[in-house]
Amino acid sequence: xxxxxxxGLHLNINKPxxxxxxxxxxxxxxxxxxxxxxxxxxxxxxxxxxxxxxNR
Numbered sequence: 001x002x003x004x005x006x007x008g009l010h011l012n013i014n015k016p017x018x019x020x021x022x023x024x025x026x027x028x029x030x031x032x033x034x035x036x037x038x039x040x041x042x043x044x045x046x047x048x049x050x051x052x053x054x055n056r
Contacts, residue, residue: 004028008036 006026013021022038 002029004032006034 004026006024008022008024010020010022013019020038020040022036024036024038026034026036028034
């Protein structure tokens with residue numbers, strides 16, 4: 001494991017279905033970075049769409 005830090009924004013876009021949109025960004029050692037987009041129902045355990053973009 002290595003130290004890292006990040007921030008994210010999570011928006012509830014549909015209350016009845018509890019659908020959420022999440023965008024997160026993180027940085028790690030040696031200039032590693034990651035951007036993550038996710039659309040799904042957070043508490044149901046199922047993701048409708050997830051996309052991870054890494055830049056090293």
